[in-house]
Amino acid sequence: MEPVFFYAMPHQNDLNTLQNAARLLVDRVFRYKQWTPASRVPLKVHFGEHGNHTFIPASYYDGIIDWLEAQHAETAFIESNVLYGGHRTTRKAHTELAHRHGFTRVPVWIADGEAGEDMADIDINGRYFKTCHVGRLIAEQEQIVVCSHFKGHLMAGFGGALKQLGMGCAARRGKLDQHMGVKPFINPLQCKQCGACLKKCAEDAIHIGRWSRIDRNKCVGCLGCMAVCPSNAVMINWLRSLDKGFSERIAEYALAAQQGKRNVYVTFAFNITRQCDCVGQRMKPIVPDLGILASADPVALDRASLDLLDKRAGRRVFGRGRHILAYAESLGVGEREYELEEIKIN
Numbered sequence: 001m002e003p004v005f006f007y008a009m010p011h012q013n014d015l016n017t018l019q020n021a022a023r024l025l026v027d028r029v030f031r032y033k034q035w036t037p038a039s040r041v042p043l044k045v046h047f048g049e050h051g052n053h054t055f056i057p058a059s060y061y062d063g064i065i066d067w068l069e070a071q072h073a074e075t076a077f078i079e080s081n082v083l084y085g086g087h088r089t090t091r092k093a094h095t096e097l098a099h100r101h102g103f104t105r106v107p108v109w110i111a112d113g114e115a116g117e118d119m120a121d122i123d124i125n126g127r128y129f130k131t132c133h134v135g136r137l138i139a140e141q142e143q144i145v146v147c148s149h150f151k152g153h154l155m156a157g158f159g160g161a162l163k164q165l166g167m168g169c170a171a172r173r174g175k176l177d178q179h180m181g182v183k184p185f186i187n188p189l190q191c192k193q194c195g196a197c198l199k200k201c202a203e204d205a206i207h208i209g210r211w212s213r214i215d216r217n218k219c220v221g222c223l224g225c226m227a228v229c230p231s232n233a234v235m236i237n238w239l240r241s242l243d244k245g246f247s248e249r250i251a252e253y254a255l256a257a258q259q260g261k262r263n264v265y266v267t268f269a270f271n272i273t274r275q276c277d278c279v280g281q282r283m284k285p286i287v288p289d290l291g292i293l294a295s296a297d298p299v300a301l302d303r304a305s306l307d308l309l310d311k312r313a314g315r316r317v318f319g320r321g322r323h324i325l326a327y328a329e330s331l332g333v334g335e336r337e338y339e340l341e342e343i344k345i346n
């Protein structure tokens with residue numbers, strides 16, 4: 001059973017304290033594991049979609065970067081391209097967005113090349129995949145500090161360490177694999193024919209008109225259209241997609257992305273919104289901030305985040321997608337049992 005170290009809100013929450021807390025948490029994980037940092041330890045982050053306001057700001061990572069630099073580890077922000085058209089589809093646009101969002105202190109590395117073509121094939125013996133396609137630069141690292149923002153997610157139910165590891169580290173082809181079979185449809189009665197989805201779709205799969213529809217043969221299931229539709233007219237048959245094991249495919253990719261690494265996982269449970277940071281619009285948090293968590297085990301970390309959320313809200317908040325924990329455990333990604341150790345800052 002791995003410990004999950006936790007800095008709880010509402011203690012002091014000024015920027016300096018949060019940076020310090022993240023630094024201390026990472027230090028605690030390294031010391032518990034008796035690890036010394038590798039010579040290069042990038043931070044896997046999410047730069048936030050253009051127009052999103054609830055992604056974890058670049059300055060929150062300063063404490064972790066300070067700690068790594070003090071240990072003489074070279075560091076960087078590392079991320080992979082997304083499936084859908086927008087500001088994070090190519091290395092050039094993605095890097096520019098990262099810089100605009102303040103990720104300038106250390107270099108930005110886009111792990112899967114200019115448009116997702118640079119990948120490493122990692123063999124696993126999963127139910128869905130025998131080989132997973134992970135961004136090459138991520139696959140090449142011995143150690144990564146995988147930083148995630150804990151929040152809801154349209155498809156996965158919730159997003160935390162496992163989602164950041166599985167989906168977030170996959171190259172474009174790997175992301176496509178995980179979305180396999182998940183295709184949205186448009187409810188023409190709800191569609192206002194605004195055209196926002198049309199602009200977002202890189203596959204030319206959408207037809208707007210009196211009977212707006214999506215061409216299933218062209219659609220790759222990236223869900224970009226769903227993220228931008230202001231009328232909630234783009235829908236998913238959730239039961240069908242859950243049957244297809246979306247979360248389980250993420251867990252198999254998490255196994256591949258973690259293979260052979262000594263990763264540290266840090267989760268920022270702030271600005272907990274219903275949807276994820278790929279949504280380019282302002283969203284309201286659904287519960288007060290919880291704090292920062294860190295562990296060497298992404299399964300334990302996600303379980304602890306969900307437990308803390310439920311406790312804070314007094315109810316079960318993200319009901320869907322929790323079976324990823326059991327499936328990831330069965331694959332050996334981590335364990336659901338954990339011990340929560342709270343840290344305080346004087």
Ligand code: SF4
Pocket residue numbers: 084183184200201202203204205206214218219220221222223224225226
């Ligand atoms: S129609 Fe399909 S490919 Fe186009 S944006 Fe929507 S999900 Fe992506």
Ligand code: SF4
Pocket residue numbers: 186190191192193194195196197198208212228229230231232233234
């Ligand atoms: S974004 Fe939504 S409302 Fe606008 S055209 Fe597409 S489906 Fe219709």
